[in-house]
Amino acid sequence: MSDTRYIFGFHAVTAKVRHAPDAVKEVFISTARQDGRMRDLIRAVEAAGVKWVQMEPARLDGLAGGAARHQGVVARVLAQIPYRSLDDVLDTLSEPPLLLVLDGIQDPHNLGACLRVADAAGAHAVVAPRDRAVGLNATAIKVASGAADTVPYVTVTNLARSLREMKERDILTIGAAGEADKSMYALDQSGAVAWVLGAEGDGMRRLTRETVDVLASIPMHGTVESLNVSVASGVCLFEARRQRSARAG
Numbered sequence: 173m174s175d176t177r178y179i180f181g182f183h184a185v186t187a188k189v190r191h192a193p194d195a196v197k198e199v200f201i202s203t204a205r206q207d208g209r210m211r212d213l214i215r216a217v218e219a220a221g222v223k224w225v226q227m228e229p230a231r232l233d234g235l236a237g238g239a240a241r242h243q244g245v246v247a248r249v250l251a252q253i254p255y256r257s258l259d260d261v262l263d264t265l266s267e268p269p270l271l272l273v274l275d276g277i278q279d280p281h282n283l284g285a286c287l288r289v290a291d292a293a294g295a296h297a298v299v300a301p302r303d304r305a306v307g308l309n310a311t312a313i314k315v316a317s318g319a320a321d322t323v324p325y326v327t328v329t330n331l332a333r334s335l336r337e338m339k340e341r342d343i344l345t346i347g348a349a350g351e352a353d354k355s356m357y358a359l360d361q362s363g364a365v366a367w368v369l370g371a372e373g374d375g376m377r378r379l380t381r382e383t384v385d386v387l388a389s390i391p392m393h394g395t396v397e398s399l400n401v402s403v404a405s406g407v408c409l410f411e412a413r414r415q416r417s418a419r420a421g
């Protein structure tokens with residue numbers, strides 16, 4: 173039998189059922205929830221031909237590892253996430269790439285929030301180093317609110333090499349760095365862009381900084397030193413989107 177794992181929360185389970193029903197082996201629904209939202213979910217689960225069973229809330233807590241709120245729904249899904257390569261993603265695009273590169277994010281909540289914002293901004297993939305970064309675990313999938321199934325999460329063995337490959341494809345690689353003199357609003361981001369964001373504590377690694385085409389800052393107007401990485405990702409990606417729309421007229 174294939175390896176399976178548990179995902180939880182309405183958005184994560186609904187997205188999986190909608191976008192990858194074959195990967196959903198079973199859905200567990202809390203006996204304590206019989207509201208309209210749950211009935212909608214059950215309808216979607218049945219329409220996808222997926223088996224579901226009711227379960228006591230305490231047992232659901234156990235399946236979800238007791239770590240996060242599962243909202244009364246847990247699903248057992250195939251463990252293999254269909255990882256795609258960067259080339260796979262880039263070769264199938266019908267518009268200039270918009271990528272989010274995360275250099276060593278450690279917190280699954282941040283990864284989930286970055287995936288969510290990447291989806292919202294229409295980014296084509298989130299790229300991260302395979303080692304030294306948090307993986308797409310159940311918490312990240314839950315926080316992503318469904319975006320873990322819509323935005324490819326591409327892991328690479330050598331981030332600097334991948335950045336060079338992006339540059340060879342004429343993708344402007346921009347490192348987000350609070351101390352950079354250049355404001356991100358002064359950059360032309362209306363073409364192919366990869367925004368590169370640093371990790372929670374140390375920011376971007378030296379080699380990453382040296383490899384990107386340009387460093388740019390989000391101007392800060394208050395007293396805090398930096399933004400949370402997912403917030404910074406949102407500001408950068410949405411500015412790139414805004415410039416594309418403005419250029420398209």
Ligand SMILES: C[S@@+](CC[C@H](N)C(=O)[O-])C[C@H]1O[C@@H](n2cnc3c(N)ncnc32)[C@H](O)[C@@H]1O
Nearest residue numbers: 348349350369370372375389390398399401404
């Ligand atoms: C929590 S911050 C890390 C702060 C870290 N001390 C540093 O020096 O980068 C995570 C990442 O968000 C991005 N970021 C946060 N605030 C930013 C700002 N004002 N301008 C540009 N990027 C920012 C950067 O990529 C940063 O590495």
